[in-house]
Amino acid sequence: MPIPSYQRFMYPLLEMAADGEAHSMEEAYEVLAGKFNLSKEDRAELLPSGGQSRYENRVGWARTYLTKAGLLESPGRGQFKITAEGRRVLQSGITELNNQYLMQFPGFVEFKRRDRTVDETSSEEEVSNETTPDEQLEQLHLVLRRQLAQELLARVKQCSPAFFERLVVQLLVAMGYGGSVADAGKAVGRSGDDGIDGIIKQDRLGLDNIYIQAKRWERTVPSEVVRTFHGSLALQRASRGVIITTSDFSSSAIETAKALGNIVLIDGNTLADFMIEYNVGVTVAARYEVKRVDRDFFEES
Structure with missing residues (x-):
């Protein structure tokens, strides 16, 4: 079955943390895969770059967005835990979370203000609500590659x-x-x-x-x-x-x-x-590096 958008994972992820305990992302991958009836093949589907599974990428970004909104916190590497604000959201009776709902939280508003992966004037705003920033970046890369292939041919x-x-x-x-x-x-x-x-x-x-x-x-x-x-x-x-x-x-x-x-x-x-x-008939016009936080660097012994 198609892998749900990262927004579909938000509420189940928050609900999973309702017990107040710290949960690992590995545990979340298993629980959410069962909840959405995802097969091994679904979970094995990779992003175009082949660097990560699409499923884990989307669950990871769901956690990131909830954390930026202040509904989850990270007590340790690869872990998440509900906050008082997150508990209040669950008690409000809401059954679905999305970016629009999270815009009421200042931390998320600030995060989105700095995260301009898709041009505000673009008609692809709906696409950005379904795909993670990693997926958007890879989609843009694929578009550029297709255009280059057409010009090259x-x-x-x-x-x-x-x-x-x-x-x-x-x-x-x-x-x-x-x-x-x-x-x-x-x-x-x-x-x-x-x-x-x-x-x-x-x-x-x-x-x-x-x-x-x-x-x-x-x-x-x-x-x-x-x-x-x-x-x-x-x-x-x-x-x-x-x-x-x-x-x-x-x-x-x-x-x-x-x-x-x-x-x-x-x-x-x-x-x-x-x-x-194989770089025949083409030359590198620009090179970009995508960096992530080195979590090991911040681990205190």
Whole structure:
């Protein structure tokens, strides 16, 4: 099931602390997962960066917001405990908490004043009420990455076929194949030779080769291209090959490659993603560090 928004976790988290005892976040993860019937798969879902589970991130921010509002306090590392104000909220009879309700507490107002993750003029204010600041930051990063991928692919399509073949070799070298660009470059230049556009070492020792077909196309690559390339590999007694295109592959082409088992298909979107990941054709414009409080630093022995 979809993981509830961090606001949905606020009241159950406060209610869990109603006994006045200190509770750990690990305990909260278990209790709330049971309350919302979350499966192991739900709890294992990661943020796009892969650095943290989406579920634990949302529960963590629910605790942070309640703490900023003064309804919870932190008696120790990774712990939370209800405050007198939090107990008063529970006794008021309210059954749901959200950001709007928390705005009555000065501590939360001040926190939100300093926490301008989403532009106040943006129409995404509703989104900010459903996602945590960590998720918003990652969403913005993904938007920028998608825009970069689109721009990158458009530029690649404007290049000459010869440049595209060199780009493919450079990318495969950056991914760990072929040793150096100079070594790999010597194997290129066989365009038209039984449908093989290039050959690159699979490993630095040159124990095996990967045969390449590079297609700077706008139209969808059909299954006939995959079958013809497979025949070319057989003529070369080659065990594996890669077809890289700036467009995409038909469903039958994808199924044919799966059935043959020795041909990898890389479409335009995947090509752009690989170029970004392995820094081919892109440069770093800015770098940001996201820092957190070092809780160990403040532990008193």
